[in-house]
Amino acid sequence: MADIVFWIISALTVMSAAFVVLNNQLVYSAVALLFTLFGTAGLYVFLWADFIAGIQILVYVGGILVLVIFGIMLTNKIKSVRISHKSMQQGVGGVVIFWFFIFLFLALTKAPWVVTEAIEPVGTVRGIGILLLTDYLLPFEIISVLLLGALIGAAVLSRGDS
Amino acid sequence: MENILSLLIWIPILGAIIVACLPRDNENLVRYISAAITGLEFIVAIVLWRAFDPVNGSMQFMERYEWIPSLNISYILGVDGLSLPMVLLTAMLFFIGVFVSWNIKKAVKGYFALYLLLNAGVLGVFLSLDFFLFYIFWEVMLLPMYFLIGMWGGPQREYAAIKFFLYTLFGSVLMLIGILGLYFTCGKTFDILLIMERAPEALNGVLWWGMSAAKVIWVLLFIGFAIKVPVFPFHTWLPLAHVEAPTAISVLLAGILLKLGVYGIIRVNYGIMPDQVYWFAAGLAFLGLVNVIWGGLCALAQTDLKKLVAYSSINHMGYSLIGIAAVVAAGEMNGSDLKAAQAGLSGAVFQMFNHGTISAMLFILVGVVYERAHHRDIDGFGGLASQMPIYTGITALAFFAGLGLPGFSGFVSEAMCFIGAFPVFKAIVVLSTIGILLNAAYFLWAFQRVFFGELNEKYKDMKEINGLELFTVIPLAIITLFFGIYPGPYLDLIKATMDQIIEKIAFAASYGVM
């Protein structure tokens, strides 16, 4: 059962991702991206990463995707949702990327990944929390500086002065 | 006396700074100060010459200061019989050149500041005994030259300037690689004398790209110097640069800068890799032959007087190359023919000096007529001999000196080059004697077209050569004549050093692999 769900989610993720890059209507792509992101979150659940899955939905779907759609809407004087945009070199690109995928996947499957058995934890929040305040304190703090900067930057750029 | 060599280098640098600080509207002041500085320089050079001990063939007046210890770079200067005549020639030609440039009107201050900087660069190359220092001076010459050609030159000056620059830079980059190669193989030092000591052993058996490193380095350095000489096929910057440069700069280009190439080959290639001389000498002689014939033929076909003189420089430097190739006669396999080696090498070094004076004279004289007629088309004159007898006389003298007439110094050195190279490179020397005929042909033909025949009506008011111009030419003419009649003083000056070089090369034959 779990496998079936896994495969369904995987298929959903990949197919909607394909839709994102292949569809000619920008808004449709954005919506397809939503499904991909949801699918990814589902995969995180399968990977016992409940916290990350939540963050994925909160930040990605709730934040980033909205921003993207907002951007699309804002920059195209929308009269309909069909904002077409063209692609290029799909043929050659497709062939190259296909082979790239083949070899990438081959390389990845052949590689000796570090594998250790583990049991499913009750939740990862606690562990992540501890790590963030011990081992990864510095990145965590720096991220805050970064967010501050991004905030200032976004504010500067979008404020309508001068 | 201790630091006389530094004095030689720093006087013009300080002079350049002084000139740059002068008010830009007082042009005459700039000229007088430049003349004074180069004059002082000339005096110092003469003092150096008087104090020089010709019996001692090694470096004299050595100065050595730590500079960049982390790379083993030092400030080392020294002078020997090879560089001293060149220093004298440089000081003299730069002094004379100030008067040749007297009529420069555009940005006088900039001109003379760059001029003095060039002076420092040239002297630095002749005097420095540390590769880094050598290279710096080598490159320092480029920038003033670029501006001097590019700003004060003829119609195609910008093209000529950048071409000169690119050509030379290409050579110097290769040279830099060669120098770095030596730096590493010879124990991380830039000290030329130290490298000379260590190189034959250190380079033995080292391979670069599967080739003997010594050979690769030789070729890299050689190309760097060959472009300056210029050796065919690296010569095409020269006619252009000479034609476009203002007169004084052509004088210096031909008179001194070309000598740097041959000087470099003797000092660096010969000094550091004497064993490889045997490997390359035939090629060198052959290139000399090509220079002689190719330059001569090209000169014959020119219609621009200055270009003719420029190609004649290519032709004349060919003799020098043949001369330096002759040094292999001293090797065992060539019968240890010391007299041929001496004749060839000394002849080549003598030829450097002589071409310096003669071509300087030629360019000054071309400049004189250009100043009056504003063109240099050989066929556009005619009959000037009746209008300007003194000018004609001096030009005749210069042309005869150029075509290697006995009684002028050029003859002595060319003959020595030939005589020296003959035992080893019979065919090449015999073929290059055609050059003697070519010399005569292009000079006399040009002379005839410019000076003989009926006077061209356009120039019936042309002014005779004036006192200032005479002042710039006469000393050169006197030197040319003096050394033509009695070359002894010059040859005595260089003899000991030449003997050292020959001895070294002769010795290298015993361990060098062909």
Added chain:
Amino acid sequence: MNSLDSYLFISSMLFCLGLFGVITRRNAIAVLMGVELILNAANINFVAFSKFNGMNLDGHIFALLVIVLAAAEAAVALAIIINIYNNMNTVNIDDVSELKR
């Protein structure tokens, strides 16, 4: 089933699709979407490696930070886009001189 390889398959699939998007799309926002796919692919990797390496939470931290960074990036991108929007509107209307230059 449900092995590391299957996650790697999905992540490399997403990565390649993202790459494809970046390579083929002409629209800036569409390219940005391709980039998001790539980030997601990487995140799947991190989390997957985390799980299969004895629940090593380093990967989770990494993924978390990536998500945050992606958000910041998107915010800045959007700010720039909005700025362009503002700018264009004004420029379009009155600043003809700059067009003529």
Added chain:
Amino acid sequence: MTNLQSLEFFIPEIILVITILACLITDLFLKKSKTDLIGWILGIGLVIVGLSVYNLSSVPPTTLFLDMIVIDPFSSYMKIIIIISTLLIIVASWANNELSKYRKGEYFTLIGIMVVGLFLMTSSIDIIMLYVSIEVVSIMSFVLAGYLKLNTRSNEAGLKYVIYGAFSSGVMLFGLSLVFGLTGSTNYFVIQEAISSIDSSANPALIMALLMIFAGFGYKISSVPFHFWTPDVYEGAPTTITAYLSVAPKAAGFAMIIRFFHQVFSDSIALSGNAMGYTDLPWPEIIGILAVVTMTLGNLVAIQQESIKRMLAYSSIAHAGYMMLALPVLSIDAVESIMIYLFVYIFMNLGAFFIVIIVKNKTGGETFDEYDGLGWKMPIVGALMTLFMLSLTGLPPTAGFVGKLYIFKTLVGAGNDFLWLVVAGGINSVISLYYYFHVVKVMFLSGKRSDKLSYPPSLMLGLIIFTAVPSLVLGLYWNPLANWVKESLVFYSQGM
């Protein structure tokens, strides 16, 4: 070292963050015309930071924050380079007319934040830290590149920068994830150990990862083929930011690359002498080829630029290529040569950009037409520009030559495998002469003597003289620099 213990050695960054906050707060109370004051605050703060960096440069190398970053002389050296260039940029920003329409408070604040990121780039030894610091720098750069809100070109620069920045960091991230998967750690030293003992079946994945990671690195130092953002961003961004992007992130990027390749992809003996040690991965060859392609492309394309700013953008690509030449060798000499090159590069490149600012302030343009006869109208600017061009070409007796000398020396000394790189580098210097001297030609060779001489404002004059002096003096006497670099050539490594 634990987080608390680390704070003692983290003082520079802490001071920096405090300065940033001070900037931010002060900005709230200032009128637009007074925002130059923020520059003063940031500048003074940076000076203090610099002093404390200098103060810490002699402490024994150690890791901080539980193996997140290190403090060692190498990072201190790079930090000082970054501080010097930032200070110069701050001063130049006061005089840059492009910015006069905007508030500069946020501008300086963002630069401050960027410096934090750059500091961390030079010192991180954990791939998470690496990624975060790169992102800090990138995101600040995006904003700064698009800072001229009213200028479409600047907007465009920002947009392009964002998109390609995100793309590159995404690809890098994927590569990092593979490394994480293969080694199970994010710490450099653990990764290094794991890689040195890894099965050869990992090679395809490792190469894949390496190439992807290099996408991120290459993007930061604008190496081909990740340079594509450079011309447009450099051209569109405010000139001060262009100048800044061409030096500081590049320096930090090289620091990061050196550290990464040293401590991840090579043996621990790599830095102990001239001997090179690396795994059997072909990364030296790959980087060597990329270096040659980078400088060749940079030089070739620079030839046909009509805008000097754009030409300098390509020239900075070429310079990245020169520095990359030394990367495959990665001996002590190689790192030394890159460090020296970076130091001299700051001055000559910033000097050139400052002159672009002067000319743009005066004429409003940055194409070659604006430079026509400049040497006659503004002799000092012309002369100094010539000096910078000389130095960028790498001709003695300028600092640029010393940089090239060290690079070439490294390559010649490294032996046969690298000789072709020297030849390529040499030929490229010759090519570069052509376009650098195109500027000189335009400035001096055309145009006539003008009776009215003009001089730049004293602030800019001071700046270009300040950059010109090292550009010349370091070409003649760089022994102190060489010694300092030698002293700074100490990396933290696991064995210590």
Added chain:
Amino acid sequence: MIENPMILFPLLILFLPLLSFIIVIFFGNKLPRQGDWVAVGSIVTTFLLACYLFLQMFLNYDPDFSHGASFSWINLGEFKINLGILVDNLTIVMLLIVTLVSSCTHIFSLAYMKGDIRYNRYFAYLGLFTFSMNGIVLADNLISMYMSWELVGVSSYLLIGHWFEKDSAANASKKAFLTNRVGDIGFFIGIMLLYSAVGAFAFNPIFESIAGGQAIAGTTLTIAGLGIFMGAVGKSSQFPLHIWLPDAMEGPTPVSALMHAATMVAAGVYMCVRLFPIFTPSALIVIAYIGAITAILAALIAVSQNDIKKVLAYSTVSQLGFMILAVGTGVYTAAFFHLLTHAMFKANLFYCSGSVIHSMHHALHKAHDHDTDPQDMRNMGGFKDKMPITYFSMLVSTLAIAGVPLFSGFLSKDAILAGTLSFAQHHPEHFLLPFFGFLAAALTAFYMFRLIFMTFHGNPNIKSIVKNIHESPKEMTSPIVLLGSLSFFIFYTLPHNFNPMKDKGWFTDLIVPRNSAVPGSLTSNEIAEYAHHAHYLAMGLSLIVASIGILLAYLMYQKKVISAKNISEKFGFFYDWSLNKFYFDENYNRYLYQPFLRLAHTISWLDWEFYDKYFINGFGKLTKLLSTVSGKFDYSGIDQGFVDGFGRASNTVGKLLRNVQTGRLQNYLLFVVAGILVIIIAQAF
């Protein structure tokens, strides 16, 4: 050393003319009479000094009389050049010739060149010439001989080009110099060959070492000898380099007399005589043939020339051929003897022709006739009574050159012919040599008398000028008389012999042939012996051929019994060839000069228009092309064009976003991905 008059006087003889040159060229204009007195004074002094030397030699009467002195000119340790002088009988006789003819020329020129615009320079150049000629004569080594050799060429260049306004003069001077240079190249190669083998430049060590047979022998020596002989070919105007001498007649006539008849052109012969010991038998054969061919060729040309100076010029070439022939056949003292006698009578012939031309010139000037050529014999005739001194003097010299007994030419020519004949007797395969010799002798008699008859006898061809023809001034007639009288045999057979048929005299006593240094050659005694045997036969033959020549000329040009016109028409082909000098100039021009110039132009074109333009600049162009290509690839050039106008960022935001990526960037990425793919495949799988 220097106190010894046998050293000091030669040195004075050498340098006095140089001093005169320096004074006159620099200060001539400021001196009274433009300084001609300086030149004349110095040269007469040298003549007197030469007379003193001659007297010394004569009193000594020692065939081995020899003095020498040298100084170190170049000393590099191993490589040394000592320059010095060698004074022996040969030198002294030659010095006497040079100074005598030179003095005469100076005096003659006082009148002849009066009023010339470059009067002082003319005398200065004469001084330079005399200096360099004396240098050749006195040289004791190859280097100083070569140096003087070239300097002689230069003075010749300057003097031929004295009237450089005329293109023909300018061309002639250049031609003379360049042709000489061709010979000089050979000379120099010969010097190098000798030096590289022997290690010395001075004559005596070279002879010794050749005699040793170790250092150099066989073919090498032959080549060296022929190389040195090349110098003589050029200077003495031998076939095939004889073309310059007739053209050199563009110079003033006294110059022709001095240089292009008596001394400079004889320098080649002098050198051959001086260096005779180094020539191998095979080299000598070549030399002999060159001489014989030159003699006959020039004589054949001379018979049809109408320009009085051209006839004399070709006659000179022919006589020089005789001398070279004599050298080649081994009787080189005969060659020198002929040099001596020829110098006297040929100089005189030129003075006489100068005198004639001078008066023609004046006459034409008076008649305001500027079209008539004053040198064309067809315009002359009947001058005998108007210019008696000139006529008689010229007649005497003509008799001498024709080889009539009682005159000097008979003695020397006879000696040469005897030598040639005996050579052919011993080497029958070389029968052509005497044949050419005798035929040339006959032709000489013929064309010289043709000249006499056409100029002085018969009726005036242009009556209007004859009345204005009169004898030249004393400055001109006195040298004519002096040299004319020196054409009598008696001056050469003193002090023992008064028999005009025998050449024995001081000359043969003092100038004795030396053995060749080449091992295996005939000794001088053997050669003399053989020649002696052939003496009477040769004398007879030469008398016969001379009579035939004179008679023929008499019949054709005096009596006009035989019509010259008829003959020339009958032998039209030969006449054409002779008149046009066997088309040497034309062929040289077509097959030598023009191709050479074309080669020069081609090379120059190659160098400048091709090599530099396409190859060197090709690198630049290639770089630019690459730059364009990579620029296009890296960034669309079209975009570049719009960059400054921000047209690319066109007016809607959407468009900006859409176009923000140019396709190039994505191409890039594609390449990158493909590149990575390749690397992966290559490296990892």
